[in-house]
Amino acid sequence: MGCPPRPPVPNLGSLPPPRSCLEMLLLLLLLLFLLLLPPLAVLWQQRPQDARLSWLASLQHRVAAATLCWVAAWQRRRLEQSTLHADQSQQQALRWCLQGGRGPHSPLRGTTDISTFRNHLPLTKASQAQEEESEGKLLPSTSTQYYGEASLQATLLGLAALNKAYPEVLAPGGTACVTPMSPWPRPLPWLRPALGQASAPGAKHPEALLLKALRAPGLRALEAATAAELLDVFSGLEADGEELAEAIAAGNPGAPLPRRAAELREALEQGPRGLALRLWPKLQVVVTLDAGGQAEAVAALGALWCQGLAFFSPAYATSGGVVGLNLWPEQPPGLYLLPPGAPFIELLPVKEGAQEEAASTVLLAEAQKGKEYELVLTDHTSLTRCCLGDVVQVVGAHNQCPVVRFVRRMGQALSVRGEDIQEDMFSEALGRAVGQWPGAKLLDHSCVESSILDSSEGSAPHYEVFVALRGLRNLSEENRDKLDHCLQEVSPRYKSLRFWGSVGAARVHLVGQGAFGELRAALAACRSSPFPPEMPRVLRHRHLAQCLQRRVVS
Incomplete structure (x- = not known):
């Protein structure tokens, strides 16, 4: 039609x-x-x-x-x-923000001049804003999805793009969500069931959602809130496969499906690689919402359980809202358009990997290709100009607005002696090290500075690194040392500190299955946990680090 x-x-x-x-x-x-x-x-x-x-x-x-x-x-x-007309659109977005302001800077609502706005509202860090906002309006913990023009655009345009690229995905019974939260930023309960979703997302137990999906062999799209949560779903499917097969055979829920239960058992016996396509032969695409710390989960899913499937994220979301739209499902993943509407977005230039305090923000139309910027969002309820810590690189333009890829999060850097190992730098070093571990596939990781766990014991401060792997059950001392060597290769400053003994060697720990699922559950239970649940790569709280420490197996 x-x-x-x-x-x-x-x-x-x-x-x-x-x-x-x-x-x-x-x-x-x-x-x-x-x-x-x-x-x-x-x-x-x-x-x-x-x-x-x-x-x-x-x-x-x-x-x-x-x-x-x-x-x-x-x-x-x-x-x-x-x-x-990006400048005009941003002016309109700023006007909307100022009209809705109820914070201490609310008198600014009468002006729309960018210079006046910048002069009267100083930049704040996300951590500062979180402390200042007693009701947590900037980084909401109770809101499960986003609202606003960008989130509506991301959902509608994402669904339309998905339908164009994979015409049968939105046929009746063609889609199933296996997590309580949907990957679509703006839920459309009046539209999604009619477009073929086998199970509407909501306050449901993940196991019940997975059972519903397993009973539908004709699925063409699999949805999950984030890739990290989908990783937990497949790990749980392998661990509890027999129980799930028994439930399907017994008709819990629905009619008994002994044949489908036998197919599940047979698919699990062949291992994780390509499991999704064995369970759902018509599956075409996996839909998750892109947020911080999801790249490793996407890579692990693509190499193992979801091998041979396309991945699509309708948007990039941060704790401040939807900031990037994905208009090109046929392009390599990770490219997003920064829209000029609300929320009001500014870009703060990043110089040589460090932020200059006196730097001035630029508007979207002023962004330069190849440059890196930190995202700055203005909260319309309290009029807070917040540096989110998300760093993007401009790779192109769509009309007058930049097309970007997300590079790293500034709050996820390691620094015990001022060495400042950024998130992307550490990930590169860890990837190199895991590539030298025979048969190993990295699923997840998090780091802790030794002072958080009091693990220096009189020695030099160092990093405690927790990894989840497939294909390797024990880590030899030789394998552990490879990470430290790779860190020295990517960071001359770290290499110098290691040479002088100011920083100790990174200590690597292998955790058991389900350890990172437990960590994500602990994160979700925190009142300050944002949506979507970004995956931290550097833990700052002892009780979170101890979730992984308790699950160390090697």
Whole structure:
């Protein structure tokens, strides 16, 4: 079924707030449906009862697909117009932020001048803002999904792009979410079930969601909130495979499916590599939400359980909101457009891997290709200009807005003697080391500075590194030493400190299965835990580090 004609390009200056636009659109669709009710009722009565449900489901899917196509086309045209005039769009986003301000700087709501805005609102770090916001509005812990124009665009445009790249994914029963939270930033409960989701996300137990997905061999898309959580799902599937097979055979839930239970057992017997495609032969794509610290999980899934499948993330999200849109599912993953609407985004230049205090922010249209910037978001409720710590590199442009890839998080650096080992640098060193461990595949890792665990014992401060692996059950001393050598190769400063004995050798510990799942559960239980749950690579709290320390096996 083809898409309806594209609506005319709206005048950006006369647009009502996004929420009002959406409400108007839904009202028009509701009126159209009401006009169709009388003829639909006549057709309904003429059909046999057995055919009514199938006919209704087909009609529901066609209406939902047409609605998605129309609304996504409207959003894409709106996005194209705003990115063509990025400065004007950002001015409008700033005006919206200032109008909603209720913080100590709320008198600024009368101005939209960028220079005045910068002069009156100093930059703050995410940790500072978290302490200052007693209600935690900047980094919400109770909100499960994001709201705002960017999150709506990410969901609608992501669904439309997914439907275009994989036309059968949104067919009835084609998609299943195996985590309580959805990877889509803005839940659409009125649309997703009609577009083929086998199980709607919500407050459900992960095992029940997995059972529902396992009972549907025709799945074409598998969804999870993040790649790290999907890694936990597959690890649990291997550990509890027999219990799951027994539940399916016994009909818990639903009708007994002994044949499907036998297929599950057979698939598990062949090991983790390619397991997803053996369970769901028609599976095409894995959908997860990109957030900090997910690259290792994506790599592990792609090399083992989800081998041969495409990965798609509709957006990049941080604790401050959706900041990047993925418009190109056919391109290599990890490229995102920074949209010019709310939240209001600024870019702070990063010099030589260190942040200059006196540096001034630039707007999206002023970003330079090849340069690295730290993201700065303005919270519209308290008017806080917050440096998120997420560093991006500009790799291209879409109209006047930058296309970026996320490089690292500044808060995830290791430094016991001022050596400043950044997240991407440590990951490179660890990847080199694991590549020298025969048969090993890295699944997860986290680091702790020795002072957190009081593990120096009179020796020089050092790093405690916890790793989860496949294919290697014990770490020899020779293997452990390789990480320290690789760190010296990527960081001359670290090599110098090691030579003079100011920093001790990194200590590597292998943890058992489920250790990082337990860590993620502990993180989710923290009141300050943001959504999406970013995976920390450097732990700053002892009780979190002890979650891994208790699970060391080698």
